[in-house]
Amino acid sequence: MTIATRRGVIGLLSAGAALLSSRVAPAAETQAASSPADDACILTPQSESGPYYLDPRLVRADIAEGRPGVPLGxxxxxxxxxxxxxxxxxxxxxxxxxxxxxxxGYPGQGDNHKLDQSGKTYLRGTQLADAAGWAGFTTIYPGWYAGRATHIHFRVFVDDATVLTGQTFFPEALNEFIYTNVPDYTGRPQQRLVINANDRVATEADPDHRAYCAIKEERDRYIATLTLAVSRKPAPPVEMPTGKLPPAPWIKDRLAALVPGLKRSPF
Structure with missing residues (x-):
């Protein structure tokens, strides 16, 4: 995606996001505005690491490697x-x-599970927190795949020990707008059926939405921020459950699931 195209997409998204926000603020932003400041000091919940973690030992801030998509900090x-x-x-x-x-980094990728991405390292990276605790990455807005809501994985190490493994989730109104309007994300053969409201990891591991990121717009990208409150005690990564998992609950009212504040059940 060229710089000119990116600016055009951000302009389109800004208009759509403004329309959505005029009706109701995204859930993560609403919570951030109404929560006490010390809420950030409560432990960030652990969640499963998923099947696709690897450590390519790439200490870098820019992890996009040219993959097409909406720019995200x-x-x-x-x-x-x-x-x-x-x-x-x-x-x-x-x-x-x-x-x-x-x-x-893994085979069996894509909607048909036939793409082999072994040996590739895009959208992976490591940073060390600065004096204020911040670690920053330049990437693209994540897409989706069957069975999961939109998310980014993270793992935190202190003194070489894993202290937190988790996932951050994104406002569904913005997800829906991007996935239905930006060509890099559209034209998928399947419908996106699992969203925050019925994603097993989001609802079971993080029912209080402590790992939902806050999103803001800049001139040519979105910025997602999240505070990770950790204990210095080692916490081994949570492995994925074994065996056949129950299907995600069916969303009957998609609008109610996508836009918080409508006061009606999506199920």
């Missing part, structure tokens, strides 16, 4: 739970799928 702040003090030097790994729901 991701800013994660690592603090100690309770004390609320930043943890300088904490290692933060992130990884996520591209605009078409494809992960680098």
């Amino acid at each position: 991701l800013r994660l702040r690592v603090i100690e739970a309770g004390a609320c003090t930043p943890i300088s030097g904490a290692r933060v790994d992130v990884w996520h799928c591209d605009a078409r729901g494809i992960y680098s």
Whole structure:
């Protein structure tokens, strides 16, 4: 996507997002505005690492590697739970799928599960938190794949020990607008059936939405921010459940699930 095209897309998205926000603010932003400041000091919930983690040992801020998509800046702040003090030097790994729901580094990717992306490293990287606890990445807005809501994975290390493995989720109204209007994300053979409201990881691991990111618009990109409150005690990554999982609940009222505040059940 060229710079000119990116600016055009951001303009289109800004108009759509403004229309949505004129009706109701995204859930993450609403919560951030109404929550006490010390809420950020409560432990960020652990969630499963998923099947696609790998450590390519790439210490870099720009992880896009030219993958097409809406530009996104991701800013994660690592603090100690309770004390609320930043943890300088904490290692933060992130990884996520591209605009078409494809992960680098693994076979069996894509809607037909036939793409082999072994050996590739796009949309993966590591940063060390600065003195204020911030680690920043330049990437693209993540796409979706069957069975999961939109998310970005993260893992935090302190003194070489894993202290947090989790996922951050995005406002569904913005997800829907991007996926139905931006060519890099459109034209998929399947319908997106799993969203935040019926995603097993989102609803079971994070019912209080503590790992939902806040989104703001800049001139040529979106910025997603999230504070990660951790304990310094090692916390082994949560593995995916084994066996056949129950299907996600069926969403009967999609609008109610996408736009918070409508006061009606999506199920």
